[in-house]
Amino acid sequence: MKFGADTRLLDSTISALTHSRMNCARIIVVGGGAAGTAAATRLAQNGFENVTLLEAGGRLGGRCHTIALGEEHVDLGAQWIHGEEGNAVYAMAAPLNLTKDSIVSKASIVNAKFFKPDGSMMDSKISDSLLLYCFKIAEKIHAQEPSSNRSLSLGDVFMKSFNENLLELKDVNICDADINQILEWFHKFENSLEASDSWYDVSFEGYRKYEECNGNLNVAWKTGGYSNVIDLLLQRQPKSKSEIHLNVQFGKEVTKIVQGEHELVLTCADGSVFTADHTIVCVSLGVLKANVPFMFNPPLPGKKLLAINTLAMGVAEKLFIQFPYRWWPDEWPSLQILLDSNIKEELKEMKKEWLEEVFSFFVLDNAPNTLCGWVGGNAARYVSNIPDEEIKNDLLFLLKRYLSKLYQIPNPIRFARSNWYGNTHFRGSYSFVTVQANENNSSSEDLAEPILDAFGRPVIMFAGEATHSHFFSTVHGAIETGWREADRLLSYYSKVQHVNTAIIGGGMAGLGAAVTLEKNNVDYVILEAQNHLGGRIQSINEGSTVMELGAQWLHGTENGLYQWAQEGGLLSDQVGSEGKGLYLRDDKTVVSQTIVDRVSDEVDLILKEMEDFSPFRMKNLSPKTTTTKSVGEYLAAEFKDRLSKLPEDILQTALQLFNWHWRFQIIDNACDSLDSLPIEEWGSYSLNGSQDNIVLKNGYSSLVKLISSALSQDRIKLNTAVKKIRWYGGASSDHVQLSSFNIISSNITDELISKLNLKNCTNCESAHQLQPLSTLYPVSILCENGIQILARHVIVTCSLGFLKKHHHELFSPPLPLLHRNMVNTIGFGAIEKIFLIFEQCWWNQSTEGFQLLWTQVTSHSTEKELGMSWIRDVTGFDVLSREPPILVGWVGGPGAKVMQDLSEEKLAQDCQVLLQKFLHEKVPLPKKVVRSQWISNPFIKGGYSHATRNCQQLGLRPVDLNKVIDFSSVNNTVRHPVILFAGEANSEHDFSTTHGAYHSGIDRASILVEHSKIMSKL
Secondary structure, X not given: OOOOHHXXXXXXXXXXXXXXXXXXXXXXXXXXXXXXXXXXXXXXXXXXXOXXXXXXXXXXXXXXXXXXXXXXXXXXXXXXXXXXXOOHHHHHHHHHOOEEEOOOOHHHHHOOEEEOOOOOEOOHHHHHHHHHHXXXXXXXXXXXXXXXXXXXXXXXXXXXXXXXXXXXXXXXXXXXXXXXXXXXXXXXXXXXXXXXXXXXXXXXXXXXXXXXXXXXXXXXXOOOOOOHHHHHHOOOOOOOOOOXXXXXXXXOOEEEEEEXXXXXXXXEXXXXXXXXXXXXXXXXXXXXXXXXXXXXXXXXXXXXXHHHHHOEEEOEEEEXXXXXXXXXXXXXXXXXXXXXHHHHHHHHHOOOHXXXXXXXXXXXXXXXXXXXXXXXXXXXXXXXXXXXXXXXXXXXHHHHHXXXXXXXXOOOOEEEEOOOOOOOXXXXXXXXXXXXXXXXXXXXXXXXXXXXXXXXXXXXXXXXXXXXXXXXXXXXXXXXXXXXXXXXXXHHHHHEEEEEEEEEOOOHHXXXXXXXXXXXXOOEEEEOOOOOOOOOOOEXXXXXXXXEOOXXXXXXOOOHHHHHHHHOOOEEEXXXXXXXXXXXXXXXXXXXXHHHHHHHHHHHHHHHHHHHHOOOOOOOOOOOOOOOOEHHHHHHHHHHHHHOOOOHHHHHHHHHHHHHXXXXXXXXXXXXXXXXXXXXXXXXXXOOOOOOOEEEXXXXXXXXXXXXXXXXXXXXXXXXXXXXXXXXXXXXXXXXXXXXXXXXXXXXXXXXXXXXXXXOOOOXXXXXXXXXXXXXXXXXXXXXXXOEEEEEEEEEOOOHHHHHHHHHHHEEOOOOHHHHHHHHHOEEOOEEEEEEEOOOOOOOOOOOEEEEEOOOOXXXXXXXXXXXXXXXXXXXXXEEEEOOEEEEEEEEHHHHHHHHOOOHHHHHHHHHHHHHHHOOOOOOOOOEEEEOOOOOOOOOOOOOEEOOHHHHHOOOOHHHHHOEXXXXXXXXXXXXXXXXXXXXXXXXXXOOOHHHHHHHHHHHHHHHHHHHHHHHOO
C-alpha cells in the first residue's frame, strides 16, 4: 500500500506557499535611519521580498546626516565611529579603507587649549592635570561594581569620588577657581556624551551599562561623512557588490499602528494605509514619547510604556561656523570655553544665556576651515527656535569675546546647524538611562521586547539605539538592533516549520490522516508526544509471545486496517477470545458450563434488545419506545425479571454470573458504571464484517509499522509534545463558524475566479500571499521541545483523556463552547491489562482461562482490610500462552486506577492471592508482572471513550465532536477549516476501536484534501 515516488511532492499550491513563506510575510519597517535601513537590508539579504520601508522624511539615514558646506562636508548627527573591536560600523568600513584616525581624541581633549573669559589661556599644566584627574575618575566609576541604591546618579558617584581624591592634585598649584571651572566644563562634556541636561539625571547603573568598543574611540571617515554607513548597508560600497534595492516610500509618517486579529494596519499622516504581518518600529525614543499615547492600538504593555516614559531622549546639537580660512593654529584639534560669574552675568544681560552651554568648538576632520560648537540641555532646546543668522552672530560674538586678543577672527562665510530636537521626526539626539528609569527597574531591554500576537508571532518589534542594552546612543548600537529584529524574524521563520496540515498525535487516527494527505500530495507533519507511533497500540514480546498492552484485536473485516493487515501478510490463523475457561467462585467451586451459557445467553438477549432503543441503528425502522433508564438500570431490571424464570437452585449462581457480566461490560465500555451510559447510544456501535477479535500474528505494532512505512519519515516528529495551539477563527471562539463541512458557498468557476481577481497578483507567487499570515497560517503550534509549527489546518487526534485534562490550557483562544462541552461530557474511562508471567505452566493443557465470581458481590471488607480492594474489578485471567506461561487479566472501573500506583511486587502478590482464593491448586508467585498504565500515561489518560447521559442531557452526541472549526476566506467565499478532531471518540459507529480512529483520521484529512483542490483553482 505504498503510494509511489511522487508522495514526496507537495500540492502545487502548498508547495508555493511553503517555498515562499518569507516572501509572503508582509513586513513594514517604520523609520529609515541606521536601525531601519539595517533591518530592511538584512531582511532583503535573507530572502524576505515583501519588505516596505516607510520613512517620514525625504532621505535615509536618520540621525546620520552628512551635508555639504561649501566644498567641505559636515555631519549634522553622528560624527565618529566609536571604537573598533566589536563595532559593526567599523567592521564594514575598515576593510574598504574608508576610515582614518580622527584629529579629535581623548588625548587631544586633555591637551586642548582652555580659554578664560578674559581672553587668556589656562596654564596647560593645570588643565591637563585636572582633566586627567576627571577622566581617571570617570574610568574608575565606570568599572565599579553595581550599587544596590537604584537612585544613584552619575553626578552623585562622580562628585563623591572627585571630592574624596582631591589630594591627588596636591603637587600641582591649582586654585579652587581653576578646579571649579574645569569641573563645570567636564560636567558639560559628560552631558554632551550622554545628551543629558545634568549628570544628576543620568543613572549610575545606566552609565555603567554602556560599553565602549576597544580600539580608537574616535575613528573618522576619510571622505564624506557618516552617511557612508547607509551606502555600506545598501551595499553601494564596494562597487563589486550587488546593491540591495529596497522598497522605500518617503514622506510616510506613521501616526497609527493598529494590531488587528490577524494583521497590522498602519496609517500615515498623509492618509495612506498599509497592512502588514510584522512591523519593526525604528523611530526615535523622542518620537515614541511624543506619540505613544495615540500611536498604538491596543496600547503598548505597561512595562514598555514605563520604559518609554522613564528613559530619556536627550538633546545635543551641533553648530557649524565656516570661515574663509583657518585662523587658529593647525595643531589645535579643539578650542575649549571656560566660564566665570562675570561672563555669566554679561550673557544674562545680553539675553544670550544659551551661550553658557557652548563649552567647546571642535575642529572637523573633513572640514578644516569649520569649527563645530556643541550645545546641550535647555540651551539646545532654546536654539531650536532661533534663526540661523542670530545663532551665527552669537557664536561669532563668543569666539571674539574669548579669542580676539590672540587672533584676528574673520567673518564666517557659511553656517549650518542641527536641529534634532525641533525636528518632529526625531525630537532629540540620542538616549540615556535616567535615575527614574533605574528606580523603576525599567530598561532598554523592556523597550526592545517585541509584541506577540495570539499565535506567538512577533508582530510589533522595536529597534533603534535606545533599544540597545549597552550600545545605546551610538550608530553601531542602532545598526545592531536593526539586525537583531531582522534576525528575530529570520529565526522565527527558519525555526518555524510551515505546513499545510499539522497532525497532533501519531495514533491510528493520526496515521489515517497522514496516509490520506500523503496519498494526495498534501504537505503535513505528525507531532507525536511519545517515542513511538501507535498511540494506544503497544506490543511487547515475552519470548515468542506478543503481549498487547493496548488494542488487542482487529474488529471486523470491512475496514481499512483489515485491508492493510491482509495485504501485508500480518493476519494470524488464531481467533481471539475473552471470558473463556473455568468460571470459579471464591469458595473454589467451578460453575457448570450450562449455567454459564444460560446466563450469558440471557444477558446477550438483553444487550441485543437495548440496541433497538437507538434511533441510529436502523434508520428505516422506528426506534423502540423511549425509556428514561440507563444501560445499567435497564440491564439490571430486565435481568431481575428473567431471574424469576430460572430454577431456584441456580439463582445465587446466576446473580454471581450477572455480576461478572456487569464487570465485563464496565471493562468493555471503559466506564466506571453502566448507569452512566445512555441506552439510546447502545445500538450505535456496529461491527464491520462478520469476523470479530482478529489476531495479528506479529502484534498490533506490526500494523503501525507497516502503515508508517508508507509515510515520508521526515514528516514524523517523535518526542514532540504539543504545549500550545493558538488558532485564528475569524471571531471569538464561542461565535466561530462550525460546520459539517461545506467548503465553499458556490461552485468554483472561471467566472468566480475572475470576480475574485486573484489571478492578477504581481507581487507574489500565489494569490494566497495577499492574505495576512494569520489567515494564511491560522494555526500556530508550540511544542515542549521548542519546535514551532505554522499550519493552515490542524487535525487534533490526541486522546479524549488528554483533551479533558489539558484543553483549557492547550488551545488559545479556548475551543468553542460546543467542543468544550463535548470534551467535558463524553466519557473516557479506564481499562488496563495485567500480564502474569510464570516460571512454568501450572494449569491444565485444556484450560482457556479463569473467570472469577464473587459469592458476596457487594462486600469488599476482606479485600479492603488487605489493601486489595482493586481486585474486585478484575473479571478474570485468560490464558495467553503456555510457553512461556502467561495469563492476561483485565481490570476496569476504579480498580484500574488503583492498580496504577502499585509496585510490580505488590501487584504480583495481590494476583497470586486473588487466584489462590478461587483455585485448589497451589498458585505460584509470578516471576514477572507486566501491566499497562494508560491512565497514568500523561498523553493518554485512560482507555477509550463512551457516550454518557450528560451528553444526552445537553442534546449532544459524540459525533458532534466532528464539527469543523472554520472561518471564511478568499472574499468570504471559501470556508477555511482550521481545527478538526479525529480519533475513536469521533466515530459514530466504530468508537473505541482502532479502525474507528483510523477512518476518523481519513475522513478529516479528506476534507482538507478537497479544500486544497478548491484552493488550487483560485
